[in-house]
Amino acid sequence: MSPTPLIEFPADDPERALRFWSGVLGVELSGRPPAAGAGWEAQSDGLRLGVHERGKGPGDTASLPYLTVPDMAEAVAKVTELGGTVIHPGERWSICRDSEGSPFALAVGE
Numbered sequence: 001m002s003p004t005p006l007i008e009f010p011a012d013d014p015e016r017a018l019r020f021w022s023g024v025l026g027v028e029l030s031g032r033p034p035a036a037g038a039g040w041e042a043q044s045d046g047l048r049l050g051v052h053e054r055g056k057g058p059g060d061t062a063s064l065p066y067l068t069v070p071d072m073a074e075a076v077a078k079v080t081e082l083g084g085t086v087i088h089p090g091e092r093w094s095i096c097r098d099s100e101g102s103p104f105a106l107a108v109g110e
Contacts, residue, residue, distance in 0.1 A: 029050075094106045
């Protein structure tokens with residue numbers, strides 16, 4: 001069984017974003033534990049949805065799907081080998097663009 005994917009939404013007004021996504025999906029987003037990063041998250045029907053306050057990082061410009069991988073170094077090597085780019089490499093999370101320029105993130109599965 002593969003880990004549940006995460007889609008993360010940056011928010012200029014987190015309270016407004018939390019009301020929106022709670023209302024649209026009918027779920028409550030709860031605060032994350034410190035090890036998971038800042039923001040709120042809900043899990044429902046095989047999907048994790050996250051909201052965080054917009055910052056200045058590369059993952060803060062648009063919604064971002066996080067896809068789990070077993071080995072970060074191998075995954076980012078494949079991204080570049082197949083024509084994508086790595087915008088922000090990391091040990092646990094990396095932000096990338098696919099061969100067509102669409103942003104996505106990779107996260108090491110637990």
